[in-house]
Amino acid sequence: MNNDYETLTREQQQALMEKYDPEAGTRKLAGIMGWIVFIGLLGFSLFQLYTSIFGVLTAQLQRSIHLGFALALIFLLFPLRRKNLSRNRVSWLDIVLAILAVAVGAYWPIKIDELVLQAGQMTSLDFYIGLVALLLVLEATRRTVGLPITIIAGLFLIYALYGPYMPGFIAHRGISLERLVQTMFFTTEGILGTPLGVSSTFIFLFLLFGSFLIKTGVGEYFNDLALIVAGRRIGGPAKVAVFSSALQGTISGSSVANVVTSGAFTIPMMKRLGYSKEFAGAVEASASTGGQLMPPIMGAAAFLMVEFIGNGISYWDIAKAAAIPAVLYFTGIWIMTHLEAKRIGLRGLTKDELPNKKEVFSKLYLLIPIVIVVVLLMSGMSVMRSAIWSIVVTVVVSAIRKETRISWKGFIEALVDGARTALGVAAATACAGIIVGVVTKTGLGLKFANGLLDFAGGALIPTLILTMIASIILGMGSPTTANYVITSTIAAPAIILLGVPDLSAHLFVFYFGIIADITPPVALAAFAAAGVSGGEPIKTGINSSKLAIAAFIIPYMFVLSPELLMINTTIPYLIWLICSALFGMMMIGAGIIGYWYRKLYWWERVIGGVGGLCLIYPGTVTDVIGIVSFIGLLIIQWLVKEKKQKAEVPQ
Numbered sequence: 068m069n070n071d072y073e074t075l076t077r078e079q080q081q082a083l084m085e086k087y088d089p090e091a092g093t094r095k096l097a098g099i100m101g102w103i104v105f106i107g108l109l110g111f112s113l114f115q116l117y118t119s120i121f122g123v124l125t126a127q128l129q130r131s132i133h134l135g136f137a138l139a140l141i142f143l144l145f146p147l148r149r150k151n152l153s154r155n156r157v158s159w160l161d162i163v164l165a166i167l168a169v170a171v172g173a174y175w176p177i178k179i180d181e182l183v184l185q186a187g188q189m190t191s192l193d194f195y196i197g198l199v200a201l202l203l204v205l206e207a208t209r210r211t212v213g214l215p216i217t218i219i220a221g222l223f224l225i226y227a228l229y230g231p232y233m234p235g236f237i238a239h240r241g242i243s244l245e246r247l248v249q250t251m252f253f254t255t256e257g258i259l260g261t262p263l264g265v266s267s268t269f270i271f272l273f274l275l276f277g278s279f280l281i282k283t284g285v286g287e288y289f290n291d292l293a294l295i296v297a298g299r300r301i302g303g304p305a306k307v308a309v310f311s312s313a314l315q316g317t318i319s320g321s322s323v324a325n326v327v328t329s330g331a332f333t334i335p336m337m338k339r340l341g342y343s344k345e346f347a348g349a350v351e352a353s354a355s356t357g358g359q360l361m362p363p364i365m366g367a368a369a370f371l372m373v374e375f376i377g378n379g380i381s382y383w384d385i386a387k388a389a390a391i392p393a394v395l396y397f398t399g400i401w402i403m404t405h406l407e408a409k410r411i412g413l414r415g416l417t418k419d420e421l422p423n424k425k426e427v428f429s430k431l432y433l434l435i436p437i438v439i440v441v442v443l444l445m446s447g448m449s450v451m452r453s454a455i456w457s458i459v460v461t462v463v464v465s466a467i468r469k470e471t472r473i474s475w476k477g478f479i480e481a482l483v484d485g486a487r488t489a490l491g492v493a494a495a496t497a498c499a500g501i502i503v504g505v506v507t508k509t510g511l512g513l514k515f516a517n518g519l520l521d522f523a524g525g526a527l528i529p530t531l532i533l534t535m536i537a538s539i540i541l542g543m544g545s546p547t548t549a550n551y552v553i554t555s556t557i558a559a560p561a562i563i564l565l566g567v568p569d570l571s572a573h574l575f576v577f578y579f580g581i582i583a584d585i586t587p588p589v590a591l592a593a594f595a596a597a598g599v600s601g602g603e604p605i606k607t608g609i610n611s612s613k614l615a616i617a618a619f620i621i622p623y624m625f626v627l628s629p630e631l632l633m634i635n636t637t638i639p640y641l642i643w644l645i646c647s648a649l650f651g652m653m654m655i656g657a658g659i660i661g662y663w664y665r666k667l668y669w670w671e672r673v674i675g676g677v678g679g680l681c682l683i684y685p686g687t688v689t690d691v692i693g694i695v696s697f698i699g700l701l702i703i704q705w706l707v708k709e710k711k712q713k714a715e716v717p718q
Contacts, residue, residue, distance in 0.1 A: 080327050080328065080331050083327045083595055083598045083599060092145065092146075092149050093144040093145055093487070094143075094144055094145070094146060094155050094156075094157070095155045096143070096144070096155055096156075096157070097155065100143070100156070100157050103143070104140060104143050104144060105483060107136070107139065107140050107143070108140060108482075108483040108486040108487055109479065109482055109483055109486070110136070111136040111137070111140065111486040111489070112275060112482040112483070112485055112486045113482070114132065114133075114136065115133070115267070115271045115272065115275070115486075116272075116275075116455075119268065119272055119451050119454075119455060120455060123268060123451075126255050126259070126264060127175045127179070127182075127255065127259055128175055128176055128179065129264070129267050129268070130255075130259040130263045130264055130267050131171070131172055131173075131174065131175035131176065131259060132172055132173075132175075132176065133172075133263065133266065133267035133271075133493060134171070134172055134200075134204075134258070134259070134263060134267075134493065134497055135168055135169055135171055135172010135173060136172060136486075136493075137207070137489070137490050137493035137494060137497075138165075138168035138171065138172065138203050138204070138207050138493075138494070139165040139166075139168040139169050139172070140165075140486075140487075140490055141168075141207040141210060141211055141490050141494060142161045142162075142164040142165040142168060142207065142210075143157055143161060143162075143165050144487075144490070145207075145210035145211055146158075146161070146210075147160070147161070147210070164203065164206070167199055167203060168203055168207075170196070170199075171196060171199060171200045171203060174196050182253065187249070187253075189245065189248075189249055189253065193249075193253065194245060194248055194249075196252070197248040197249065197251060197252035197253060198248050200251070200252045200258060201224075201248060201251050201252065201258065201501070204258055204494065204497045204498055204501065205217055205220060205221065205498065205501075207494045207497075208220070208494045208495060208497070208498040210494075211490055211491040211494045211495070212491055212494060212495045212498070212545070212546055212549065213544055214544070215543060215544030215545055215589075216495065216498055216499070216544070216545045216546075216549050216553070217498065219502065219541070219545075219553065220498045220499075220501045220502055223501060223502050223505040223506075223511075224247070224501065224505065226505060226509065226511070227241075227242045227247055227505045227508065227509060228241065228242060228243075228244065228247065229241065230242065230509060236514055236517065236518050237511065237514050237515070237518070239509045239510065239511075239514075242508055242509070247508075250504050250508055251500075251501060251504055254504075256503070256504045256507050256508070257500050257501060257503075257504035258497045258500045258501060258504070259500065260500035260503055260504060261371075261374045261375065261500070261503070262371060262496035262497070262499045262500045262503065262548065262549075262552050263493070263496045263497045263500050264374070265370050265371050265374055265496065266489070266492050266493050266496040266497075266548070267493075268451055269367075269370035269450045269451060269454070270367040270370055270371075270489070270492055270496075270548065271485075271489045271492075271493075272451060272454035272455065272458075273364055273367060273370070273454050274367070274485050274488045274489050274492065275454070275458060275481070275482070275485035275486075275489075276436075276440070276454050276457050276458050276461065277364075277485070277488070278481045278482075278484045278485035278488060279436075279458050279461040279462065279465075279473070279481045279485070280436060280437075280461055281481075281484070282465070282473050282477050282478075282480065282481045282484075283433055283461060283464070283465040283471045283473065284433070284470070284471055285433045285434075286315065286328065288427075288430055288433050289311045289314040289315055289329075290307070290311050290329065290332050290333075291422045291427045291430075292310075292311075292314070292427055293306075293307040293308075293310040293311035293314065294307050294416070294421050294422055294427075295421065295422065295424055295427050295428075296310055297309075297310050298415060298416040298420070298421050299415040299416055299417075299418070299421065300405075300415045301405060301408045301409060301413065301414065301415055302340070302342075302404055302405060302407065302408025302409075302413045302415070303340075303414075303415035303416045304333055304336035304337040304339075304340055304342070304416065305333075305337050305342060305347070305350045305404035305407075305408065306401060306404060306405070307333055307336070308329065308330070308333035308334075308337065308350050308351045308354050308404075309350065309354045309397055309400050309401050309404060311329050311332075311333065312325060312329050312351065312354035312355045312357065312358050313354065313357065313358060313361055313393075313397050315328070315329050315355070315358055321366075321546065321547070322352075322355050322356045322358070322359055322366075322547075322581075322584040322585075322591070322592040323584075323591055323592055323595045325355035325356075325358050325592075326351055326352055326355040326356075326592050326595045326596050326599070327595055327599065329351065329354075329355060330348070330351035330352075330355065330595075330596055330599045330600075331599060333347075333350075333351055334347045334348060334351050334596065334599045334600045336416070337350065337351075338600065340413050340414065340416075341411060341412075341413045342407075342408075342411075342413070343602070344597075344600040344601050344602030344603075344607075345597070345600070345602040345603060345606045345607045345610050346407065346610055347600050347602070348593065348596035348597050348599065348600035348602045348607040348610075348611075349585075349593065349596065349607050349608075349609075349610030349611040349613070349614050350400070350404055350614060351596045351599070351600075352584075352585050352590075352592045352593040352595070352596035352607065352608075352611040353400055353585055353611045353612075353614040353615040354397070354400055355592055355596075356581060356582060356584045356585050356592045356611075356615065357393070357396050357397055357400065357615070357618070359547050359581050359584075360389065360392070360393045360396060360577075360578065360581060360618075361389075361393045361397075362385075362386035362387075362389050362390050362393065363386050363437075363440060363441055363444065365385075365386070365389060365547075366547030366548070366581070367492065367547060367548050368547050368548060368550075368551040368577060369382060369385050369386060369389070370382065370450060371548060371551055371552060371555075372385045372551070372555075372570075372573055372577075373385060373450075375551075375552075375555050375573065376569050376570060376573055378569060380569075380570065382444055382450050383444050383445055383447075384570070385570070386441075386444065387633055388570055388574065388632035388633055388634070389574060389632075391631055391632070391633070391641075391645060392574070392578075392621045392622075392625055392631065392632070395617055395621055395645075395648055395649070395652065396615070396617045396618055396621060398617070398649060398652060399614075399615075399616060399617030399652040399655075399656060400614050400615065400617070402652055402653055402656040403613075403614050403616075403656040403659060403660055404614070406656055406657060406660040406662050406663065407660050407662070409662055410660060410661065410662035410666070430468070430471070432464055432467055433464065433465075433471065435460065435464045436457050436460045436461040436464055439456070439457055439460045440453055440454070440457040443456060443457065461473075462478070491546060492546070492548055495545070495546045495548055495549035496548055496549065496552070498549065499548070499549045499552035499553060500552075502552065502553055502556060502557075503552060503556050506556050506557065511557070512556055512557060512560045513560060515557055515558075515560070515561070516560035516561035516563075516564050517564075519533050519534065519537070519561040520561060520564060520565070525565075527562075527565050527567075527626075530561055530562055530565060531562060531575070531623060531626060533561075534558045534559075534561050534562055534575070534576065534579075535575075535579045535619075535622070537554075537557065537558045538554045538558045538575075538576045538578075538579035538580045538583075539579050539580070539582070539583045539586055540583075541553045541554050541557060541558065541580060541583075542554060542579065542580030542581065542582075542583035542584075543583045543586075543589040544583075544589050544591065545580070545583075547581065550577075550580040550581065550583070551573075551576075551577050551580060553580070554576035554577065554579070554580040555573050555576055555577070558576045559572045559573055559575070559576045562575060562626065567626055567629075568629050568632075568634060570629075570632060570634065571625055571626050571629050571632060571634070572626070574622065574625065574632065575622040575623075575625070575626055578618055578621070578622045579618075579622065581618075582612075582615055582618045582619070585608060585611035585612055585615055586608065586612055587605050587608040587609060587612070588605070588608075590604075590607075590608035590611065592611070593607045593608035593611045594607070594608070596611070613659055616655060616656075616659060617652055620655070620680070620683055621648075621683075623684075624648065624683055624684070624685070627684065627685055628644060628685035630644060631644050631645075631648075644685065647682045647683070647690060647693065648682070648683050650679075650682050650693070650697055651678075651679040651680065651681070651682030651683035651693060652679065652683070653679070653697075654674075654675040654676070654678050654679030654682065654693075654696065654697055654700065655675065655676055655679035655680065655683075656679075657672070657675045657700075658671075658672040658673070658674075658675030658676035658679065659672075659676075663675075663700070663704050664704045664705065665704060665707065671700060671703065671704075674696055674699070674700050675696075675700060677696065678692065678693050678695075678696025678697055678700065679693070679696075680693075681693035681696065682694070682696075682697065
């Protein structure tokens with residue numbers, strides 16, 4: 068393969084991730100402190116593996132130990148301020164905070180008998196330990212995830228304490244500081260709540276699974292496979308970005324990390340073939356963000372959905388329901404990159420620019436662990452057992468060839484890297500637990516839902532629009548797991564009250580929370596892509612939003628027609644829904660890009676947009692209008708193109 072296009076070095080990739088993804092900004096420790104952190108990370112993974120294999124501890128013990136590990140390691144690895152990254156030593160303040168974190172994590176295991184016998188009563192020591200835990204979680208979240216979610220959690224705490232002074236319908240009688248601390252650390256409704264519970268079981272194991280996959284080289288293999296599948300097609304590099312980012316999304320829990328790692332490879336290719344900087348960055352940003360919507364992992368949010376929705380819904384139900392919307396999302400981006408390539412006359416890659424097809428296909432075995440995890444989950448095996456067996460299969464499969472084989476050193480490094488990846492998730496879910504705890508104690512979720520319904524007049528479409536706006540705002544700057552917890556707690560109840568199925572409502576807010584990563588003004592994934600491409604960030608974000616138009620439409624579609632999520636449907640009707648949606652996306656894509664078989668006139672673009680929306684919106688009348696528009700626009704395209712071709716033929 069000819070790599071004559073310039074790609075980013077690992078150092079440049081790391082610099083970009085540190086700029087746009089707080090989780091990447093860790094110290095590079097050496098000496099005694101480096102060994103302490105290394106042993107701590109290894110111990111973190113071994114603890115999680117031990118409890119998953121031999122039995123999870125009681126909720127408070129499992130979650131508090133998980134939290135103690137995470138907080139202590141965060142204060143040793145993440146500096147107080149990002150500008151201190153170059154100082155690869157730990158300050159005395161961070162050592163003190165790490166020691167306090169260990170004390171907080173050990174408090175429940177040491178005092179378990181006394182805490183159970185107290186039956187909800189707190190001693191002075193309990194209060195101060197709980198207060199310290201609360202403050203440590205907020206600071207650890209600020210360091211690893213950033214200010215947005217930390218500020219939101221802080222505002223919720225203020226709301227809990229000063230409820231009587233709040234305006235209008237959101238007022239409540241207030242919660243004392245003692246009662247708030249008790250809820251946050253001495254019940255399973257706050258910091259030690261469901262979000263951290265999922266982090267300490269399912270999410271950690273799947274992050275570990277992803278770490279082992281990366282050690283086999285599966286991330287780079289996704290790029291090579293994408294090149295073989297899509298590289299030679301019109302506008303090949305853009306389609307490679309779409310395909311590889313969809314694959315990367317199966318193991319990545321971060322839009323920004325996906326953008327930088329995959330985009331360092333695909334964006335230079337797109338620029339070299341003629342795509343503008345902003346469009347090249349937008350393709351990668353929209354595709355990488357879509358990776359968080361792609362089963363089976365869905366940025367680890369799928370595991371949270373199981374717990375939050377309840378009602379007997381399984382992980383497999385969620386992954387199955389999310390499959391068709393995710394495919395439609397990526398199809399929409401694929402269509403628009405294809406039409407843009409045709410519009411500006413771009414070619415695909417040449418054979419010399421592609422990897423050796425025989426060599427790439429000889430490594431298809433690297434995909435076996437991903438297939439295995441899906442099969443195990445489909446078979447009804449528990450999520451934790453599926454993750455454990457998938458890790459085992461990954462190690463075994465890697466041994467097939469020498470270049471992918473995981474050595475003992477690589478095995479240990481995978482355990483350490485997996486634990487390092489889990490730190491930000493642990494902090495974010497603990498912080499999200501604060502928000503959930505306040506909502507539970509104050510009834511804010513129901514208050515907010517009723518307020519939205521009153522403002523929207525109780526009508527479904529206006530309520531959906533308001534919920535969409537709220538989800539985008541709440542999702543700005545938050546990682547996937549915390550993003551889902553916040554939007555599902557605050558925004559989802561409004562549309563559930565209107566009779567929308569729980570799964571449809573939760574996926575609706577999840578979609579809009581995720582695409583906040585590419586929606587200006589706070590579009591972290593788009594800004595990271597602009598950092599790779601050299602384009603203008605806001606313009607890149609606008610282009611990303613256009614390419615991801617499917618993400619703004621599909622959630623409305625599966626709320627209005629839950630059959631798209633395979634809920635109470637028949638195969639023929641499901642096939643019709645998918646086909647009409649695909650044709651609708653084709654028309655909307657043509658309308659946005661301004662090209663189909665030729666350049667479109669303005670009125671043709673309007674027909675494309677309106678007809679496409681009619682095809683996507685479920686209903687007999689809209690389907691008829693959409694089909695007529697599709698056929699009519701197709702005929703007009705063909706007739707005008709034929710007329711132009713005849714006019715160009717010499718007489």
